[in-house]
Amino acid sequence: MDAMHYFDITLLQALIAVADAGSLTAAAPRLCRSQSAVSEQIRKLEEHCGALLFHRGKKGISLTPAGQRLLGHARQLVAQHECVYQEMRGMQLAGDLRLAITDYFRPTVIAQLLRQVRMRYPHLRLHVSIRKSEIIESGQADTDFDIGLSMRILDSHAARRSQTSKAKRLHVLREPLAWIAEPSWVHEGGKPLPLVVLPETCALQQFIVRTLHANRMPYFIAHSASGVLGLQLALAAGLGISCLNASAIPAGMRRMDPSADCPLPDLPDVEFSLCVPHEKADALVEGTLSVLRAAFSGDASSATAQTSPNWT
Template structure:
C-alpha cells in the first residue's frame, strides 16, 4: 500500500493544527481540498482516522497509530530530500585554517561542504595564524580562521579558548635552571605569548626545541624535553596543564575568529562560514 506524501502531510497538518481551516492555510489549499485529501486517505486505509464534531477534532485509536507512522515516513522523506538536494550555490572559496582549529573534524567538515555544495570549488590552505592573516590581507584567501588575543573588529567569533602552560606528566625542572621551551620559529603567536609572559615575570628561559611541525612540538613536550604554550583544548595524551608551577605566570584568554577578505562575502563563502560556526559550537571530543 503506497501512501501519497501529500495526503500524509495533510493528515499531519490537520492533527497538529487542530482543524481543517488552519491546515488549509498552512498548506496553501482550500478547506474543501484538505477535507477531500483526508477522505481519500481514510478510504485508502479502510478505517476512520479522525473523529469530527462541530467543536472538536480528535484522532481515533487507528488514527493515533497511523499518525506515528506518517510522521516517521515524512521525516525520512525530508532527510532523503535534504541529503540529495543540489544547491544552486556556485563559485570558488579560498579558505585558510590552522592545523589545530577543529582537529580530526576538519576532513568531515570539508566532505560535508563538498556534498552540500557540489558546484563550489573549495581550495584549502593550512598554515599558521599569522600567515593566514597575511594571506587574507593580501587577497590570497577569501576567509580564514585565526587566533586572536584581543578580538578583531569585523571578525566573527567561532570559539572562546585560553592559553595554558603544557608539559609532560613526568616533567621535572632542575633547581635554578632556565625553563626549557618548545615552540615554532618566529613569528609564532604561542611563542610570543609564552616568552612575553616569562619576560614580564622575570623568569629565565631557553629555547630547547624548535620545529614548524605541531606534531614535532607535541612529541618534544610529551618526551619531557620542554614546556610549551597551547590553547587548552589542544592538550594531548601524556600532557598536563602546569599553570602556576615553577613560578609560571598566567596566560591570556583568546578566541578563534573568522576573518574575511575586504573584497566582500560570496554566497559560497558564507555557506562555508555557516558550517564552520555549527561545528565550532559543538564540543571537541575529549573536552
C-alpha cells in the same frame, strides 16, 4: 502494519553536540539551550533507542558502544537532512573556495569539520592551506584565500591588533591556554625553563617569550618545531614545556599547575574567528560561512538561518 519509528533530527543534533563538546554544559550554548534542556533531549533519545548512549561519571561523560554506533548514523542523517533542505531552497553551493586555517585550530577535528562541509555541498571544491593568524587577519584585498580561520590571544595586545586588522571577523570559539609538558617532566628549581615552541614568527611563541620576560623567568629554546604536530611530538618526547590552547593539547600531556609544578605565569584565553577579506564576501563565501558557523555551533539548522552574522 507496524508503526514506523522515526528519529527526531533535533535530538540527533543534541547527540552530536554533546559528543563533540564532551559535556552537557559545553554543548548547551552550541545548541542555544539550557543544560537541563539538553539533558532532557539526551534522555528522550535514549528512551527512543532503548539504550544508554552516554556513561556519566565524575570526570564527565563518554559515549557507550551504542552511542558510538548512533553517532556515526546521526552525522550522516543530519548532513543529509541539511543537504535536502538546501537543495529544495535552491541554495546548493558550487565552485572553488580557498580556506586558510591556523595550525592551532582543533588539529584532531579539522578533517571532520571539512567533511561536514563536503557532505552538505558535494559540488563545492575546497582548497585548504595552513597559514599564520597574522596573515589571515591582515584583510588585504590581494590575499589568495576566501575565508580564514585565525586564533587571537586575548592579552593586553589584543585590542591593538584588532585596530590594525582589515578583515571582517566573526567570533566562533573561545578557550583557555595552558602550560603543558610530558607527565614525567619535572622542573629543576633555579634552572632556566626548556621551551618547546614554534619559530619566532609565531604569535604564540612571541607571547610566551614576552610573558616569561615580564615575569623574570629564565628560559632557553630547547626545540623549535615547524608546526603544531612537530611541537606535540617534541613535548611527548619530554624535551621541555610549552603553552597550547585547550583543543590543541594532545592526549597524554600534563597541564602544569602554576602553584605546584613551578611558578608559571597565569595565561589568558584565545579566540578563534572566521575572517573574510573585504572584497571576498560574495554569495559563495557567505553560503560557506553559514555552513562553517553551523559546524561550530553543532546545530545544522543554524546554517539555514537568514540572518546576518555579527561581524567585527
